[in-house]
Amino acid sequence: MRRADLVAGVLLLALAGVYLQQSLGIERGFASDRLGPAFFPQLLGATLAVLAGALVVRAVLKRSDPTPLPPARVGLLWAVVGLLVGYAVVMPYVGFLLATPPLLAAVTVALGLRQPLLVVAPALGITLVLYAVFGRLLGVLFPRGPLGGW
């Protein structure tokens, strides 16, 4: 956890820095109040910087929680995240109905279910149910893709 705290502290310091730097560029606009639109963000940014500094100092002085992290299937996690990101990129072009079953099937397989029927049938079924409920019943306008008016 110590190394993670150090990394997080440094990242948060950087975030606070960027945030504060960006807050300098906020225009006052028509604000007639004394604090203006930049005050609250700057207060937050400064506080975050102080707390992030505390995280770094704690990690360096070895005063943070030394408990080791629980094991995680990092590869699997990134595989699923990759699938989701790919879906979000592709779906607007391919359309909801064509993009969703492969995503669901791929996630199911990645998570360890291998029987073809148990992978394919629910992927199609869930997609159709989601489409029926959200697309048809609730009128959500999904990207259609090459299937057109379907």
Add this chain to the structure above:
Amino acid sequence: MLERFALGAQVAFHPTALLMTLVGVAWGIVGGALPGISGSIAMALLLPLTFGMDPAVALMMLAGVYVGAMYGGSITAILISTPGTPGAAATVVDGYELHRRGQSGKALGVSLVTGTIGGVVGVFILVGMAVPLSKIALAFGPPEYFALGVFGLALISSFVGRDLVKGLVSALLGLILATIGIDPFAGTPRFAFGNVDLLSGVAAPAGMIGLFAVSEILHQIAEGGDWERIRGRYSTQLPSLREIWSLRVATLIGIVFGTIEGLLPGGGGAIASFIAYNEAKRWSKRPEEFGRGSLEGVAAPETANNVVTATALIPLLTFGIPGSNSAAILLTAMMLHGVQPGPALFDRTPHIVYGLFVGLLVANVMMLVLGYLALRPSIAIVNVRRPLLLSGILGLVLVGAYSINNRMFEVWIVLVTGLVGYAMRRYGYNVLAMVLGLVLGFMVEANLRRSLLISLGDPWVFFTRPISAVLLALALATFVSPILRRVREERRAAHAEGVARPAAG
């Protein structure tokens, strides 16, 4: 008064109204139970359906979703440790613990019954106190709203556990996220980086789906233990009258804080459940059971969030102030139907107001019956093979996020906040603190600035006004007392160690 109720009953017991309320409650339970679909999203998704309806029926249906979602939210809170609605977040602690100990049926039964009690009592509080209490709300100015927001944020110190620094960092991340978009005051863009989508802000529902649901799914993917089917049969266990009586203190506390939260526009059920949980623990005869599967720990927040479904309507109906996302959706529905909230609403269109009052009572009874019948299916959902369940939930989350605004932007928000939420979970930060920051950020900032505008820059305005001063004092006490307790415990531990050491050396 009585004839107005007769009029309301006439409206609420009309077959169409009954059917729509039933559909609303059922959808609310399902939507609330499905992770990623909170009560407000379930309501929002149903909103287009209500366009063609009579305004009274439309409001009853949406209120039914709100009511049903509060119970539905506790189903997932208890069974998969994911609050289906923010209001059920506090239920996770003991509800999930009970589930892990094989008492899922009992936890659900207590949630259902105390929730119904809360909902019904809430309606009576709504009817009985709407007018007199709204006069107090009339005295609420920006300083009081600011103080209320600060009080909500101060609660963070009581639930983040040992690492206060990480808890505060979490809250700050939420507050910072809330500053993205158009400035609430001056209308100038902030932190939008020229991006049109960022201009409209990071929608709280999308953030919540990501931080709660997606982070939980990612957590289960990366660290979830076994992927076996949950074995054994669960049955619904409605609590006996004696058990309900033994939960009376927790239920009463839930009613009190649900009422207060409903009256004071704020976090929409989540804060009330947490305060109710903490207070129930403090007043309990067995506080040591909290966190280890206490039924009181389920009863208090579940009563509170169901009370809020009724009492949140007080500021909404009397002043048109939405106290939560759900209330904001109800307000949207009212405006769509040309119904103007305010005192005139009660006088000119009593059939809408009193139809809604009676409709809420009906919805709570429906929740009790439907909830009882839906318990087994809900448990069956948990027993679906995890890979299928997780991919199904992911599909639903993606569709739900997309449907918020019919665009991909919320899908991205959900994915990013999901990853951030998972990392926060893993490295000891607090997702809930972040969500509170996200929800309360706007309220705190806007009212801070509004207050100083009114007081001509004098910061004493927060302390010279009694309600604001009391709220701020409460906030300070709430923030400091858990820290003091922790310091005292550590000093005692260090002292014990110091005593032990010379003997060892």
